[in-house]
Amino acid sequence: MMIDQAVVIKVGIADMNTVKAPDVIRTSGLGSCVGIVLYDERRSIAGLAHIMLPDSSLSKSGPVNIAKFADTAIPELVNRLGELGASKFSLKAKIAGGAQMFQFSGTSDIMRIGPRNVEAVKKELNALNIKIYGEDVGGNSGRTIEFNPATYELAIRTVNKGTHII
């Protein structure tokens, strides 16, 4: 008996990778971070970036990890998908994350990082003319997400609400 073994490609924090069906791609423990999936339906390829911060101008040190920031990670992911044969014009997006994990009084800007990450991701996608076909953002729960490039389904697991698909 043959078993099709789909590989789960894992993406760490401030990291990105790409996937081709039948494999799936996953990142776990998204809190205030945002997971951005870009996919090309016709070619069944997708990419996932797990960003931590909205803008690379926040970086106070020299060389930056481009996968860490919304404004640098998304264009890079588009390039990498382009190299794999995806058409830049047919890319679609699904996003999840950007939670407010803790509530503090006198909330400083840095503590509002979740919503700021979401805003930055949307702005960048908009600038690149990539439409968002599904989103699950905000709230105050962590999320683990897995994208299947064959079905374009993004499965989102949270502690309180189990798994749902967008």
Place this chain on the structure above:
Amino acid sequence: MSFTDKINSLHLDILREIGNIGAGNAATALSKLLNKKIDMKVPNVEIVSFDEMMDMAGGSDNIAAGVFLRIEGDAPGSMFFMLPLEQATNFIRDMIGDETVQLAEPPYEELALSALQELGNILSGSYLSALSDFTNLSLYPSVPALAIDMVGAIVSYGLIELSQVSDYAIVINTALNEDEKSISETVKGHFFLLPDPDSFHTLFESLGVKLG
């Protein structure tokens, strides 16, 4: 050049001692609170990538109870007290004397959460006051916030400040466990102290050592 490049082995020793004093004091507080023997491991100080940090805290995907607080004052930073759910449940049961308390599934009881938050408050308070005495620095804890969620989601919050400067974290990690429950060796609570990048200079200076 990243700020972690300036850290040498003497600095790491100092940070280890900081962890030792802080967590030692906290372990005593925990022991008094629960009227139990608490075992504390010698702290380890490591320079780790963010992904490694998640693994240290129990794996990004796993669910844990985390008490998070910001340290304000002379040397700002973040602090976590992470407990596996099983251990957190044990602590709560001991504190409030109710054996039916569970954290396996929401909704959680208000009293259980409150007890856990108070536990975090007492522990982090004793950690910080020891640290403050030792360094002669003014350190004030924020009101601790509690989350029962994925480790990655909790810990990444404490890495935000750091992530603007570096892809690595200097973690002062101390493991605590209940002495008698050696059967479940893996069940441990962890203290993580994550000074903000600029605070390392202040911390070392307060102890008469220069950075870089």
